[in-house]
Amino acid sequence: GQSLEQPSEVTAVEGAIVQINCTYQTSGFYGLSWYQQHDGGAPTFLSYNGLDGLEETGRFSSFLSRSDSYGYLLLQELQMKDSASYFCAANNQGGKLIFGQGTELSVKP
């Protein structure tokens, strides 16, 4: 079957750096996406890695290693508003997304 594993929760303080890891086991893998979801809201897109390496978008960076079936999301200069759930998602044929169970990030003052 297809599955993605990520930690269920992470806690960090304002201004710190946090890394959320994701390992995947899927067929027909095209790339890895990351989404943010605040309580009660819809997921919003953060980043996509179609090739190995690092992608940087402002305070957020994402990394992919296809050979290791592994990726991570790196959040720098954490702010209180970054408290949310973060999901990795494998992109398959037809644009289908297979989601991990999510990592709840709590940012403390």
Added chain:
Amino acid sequence: SQTIHQWPATLVQPVGSPLSLECTVEGTSNPNLYWYRQAAGRGLQLLFYSVGIGQISSEVPQNLSASRPQDRQFILSSKKLLLSDSGFYLCAWRGPPVGEQFFGPGTRLTVL
């Protein structure tokens, strides 16, 4: 710009009642459309996707069905709801940026 609408925002239905959730997209044509369900504290599960009018692919066999009667309309239905159908239902379309999907505001369904 593209916009995706879903209604209703919340819904409480008795077991055994029918369901119809509607999703419409504006500002794009011939989009790939997706229905997801999210149980409390869990990830999103892909239910159906559609690449065009009348074309539906089911990802998980269950008590639900989907239809795409128009290019920018995607409907999720059930003839008889089960307690296990409760959840947060999200419609999404795939944007031109690779790897990105845009989600609607969702419908929170409670089956009692």
